[in-house]
Amino acid sequence: MPYGFSEPSTAVPSRVPASRSPQGEPRVPHQGPLAGAARALRHAAPALAAYTAVRGLGLLVFTLWAHRDGRGVRHLLMESWDCDWYLRIASDGYAHELGTRVDGNNLAFFPLYPLLIRAGDALLPWLPRGAAGLSVSVAASLLAAWGIFAVGDRLYGRRAGIVLAVLWGSLPVALVQWMGYTESLFTAVCAWSLYAVLSGRWLWAGSLAALAGLTRPTGVAVAAAVSVTALLALRKAFSAQASVRPLLAAVVAPLGWLSYVGWVGLRLGRWDGYFAVQKLWRNEWDGGVGTLRRMRDLFVAERPALFVAMVTAVLLGSVVLFVLSAGDRQPLPLLLFSGLLLLIVLGSSGVYFPRARFLLPGFPLLLPVAVALARARTHVLVTLLASAALMSAVFGGHMLLGWHGPP
Numbered sequence: 001m002p003y004g005f006s007e008p009s010t011a012v013p014s015r016v017p018a019s020r021s022p023q024g025e026p027r028v029p030h031q032g033p034l035a036g037a038a039r040a041l042r043h044a045a046p047a048l049a050a051y052t053a054v055r056g057l058g059l060l061v062f063t064l065w066a067h068r069d070g071r072g073v074r075h076l077l078m079e080s081w082d083c084d085w086y087l088r089i090a091s092d093g094y095a096h097e098l099g100t101r102v103d104g105n106n107l108a109f110f111p112l113y114p115l116l117i118r119a120g121d122a123l124l125p126w127l128p129r130g131a132a133g134l135s136v137s138v139a140a141s142l143l144a145a146w147g148i149f150a151v152g153d154r155l156y157g158r159r160a161g162i163v164l165a166v167l168w169g170s171l172p173v174a175l176v177q178w179m180g181y182t183e184s185l186f187t188a189v190c191a192w193s194l195y196a197v198l199s200g201r202w203l204w205a206g207s208l209a210a211l212a213g214l215t216r217p218t219g220v221a222v223a224a225a226v227s228v229t230a231l232l233a234l235r236k237a238f239s240a241q242a243s244v245r246p247l248l249a250a251v252v253a254p255l256g257w258l259s260y261v262g263w264v265g266l267r268l269g270r271w272d273g274y275f276a277v278q279k280l281w282r283n284e285w286d287g288g289v290g291t292l293r294r295m296r297d298l299f300v301a302e303r304p305a306l307f308v309a310m311v312t313a314v315l316l317g318s319v320v321l322f323v324l325s326a327g328d329r330q331p332l333p334l335l336l337f338s339g340l341l342l343l344i345v346l347g348s349s350g351v352y353f354p355r356a357r358f359l360l361p362g363f364p365l366l367l368p369v370a371v372a373l374a375r376a377r378t379h380v381l382v383t384l385l386a387s388a389a390l391m392s393a394v395f396g397g398h399m400l401l402g403w404h405g406p407p
Helices: 033-069 073-078 082-092 112-123 131-156 158-169 174-178 183-198 202-213 219-234 240-252 255-268 273-280 289-300 306-327 332-346 363-374 378-401
Strands: none
Touching (some): 131 158, 158 174, 174 183, 183 202, 183 332, 202 219, 255 273, 332 363, 363 378
8 A cells, every 4th residue: 555655765865874864863764665554554543443333333233134134144245236247257257249138248347356356266265155255345445444544634634534434434325335346446446546646656546546447437537537637747847757657647547447448349349349338238428417307306206215315315415515625625636536426427327326336436525524523522523423324324224125226
């Protein structure tokens, strides 16, 4: 992880003896990358502990609820809905032709997560089906919480970073973070890529953005955020050497997304192969017309489904939070990422109900709330975060047990 690491220094070496600082004081021994990572992990430990407690509560409520209803916990967390798609890609690979079946071509799913599942199954073949995928998701969720904390800590201090990580774990659909889905992995690479941009670690930023582009279609949002910010940084570079890393980051960031989309085109023998696959999944860009129409229908319905109403509240709330984020003058890469993510999710004509999950990686949208809560008194903060965690646990249980559809 880039957190706690520093870029190599380009300063001219001093002639002061190595054991002394330029002021003659004893020099602190240089700490290597592992020591820096350990120090950063200790700094983030309260955020990770709080995040784990929140998700542990959600898992407990879901497990008790599932047992009461006679539903299989392992199946729902490891093998249901999109989990099964990723497991079959990991074991059998991708389709070789486009076909005509609606919602039936697995080329719509990006490859990094299935590759990690395949690696886990190869290393630990005795694990039950889906265990490797769930393990990847849980581990990635902790890395994501760490990266989210790092962003909040850098911008607004440690308390705000902790609150930000807890809020991300308390979202209504946060149970997905501990399922065989890609949201945790995608959020992890996005969070650390954005942190790397904020701290000027351009090679980390571009590389992690490329991995994001191999994880989900919306990886194009973080790739664009990194590339645009890097290109703007070139204008402030003082030398050709200083401009090399931002330039490399700008070039590398979109390569993951472009390489998969290009590979699908070659596999299907048509330049628009990936977009043809998305069309079979009824997922096309319409500028938000379909989203607005679905919201209108929801408001005129007499008894809308609770889960769909929650998704609508998340979408509308996300727009408000983006306006607040812009008003707070968040750093450009964060605004670009969350803005493009919102634009992609709201502007699609695809299925409506997964859109709260699609916005799960948009943690910068939570920064205005995290900063406000961090300023509150401790007892008020704890009460509000505990209430959010409990509501997340209830919505998570309803999502998999009451909704009876994909999350």
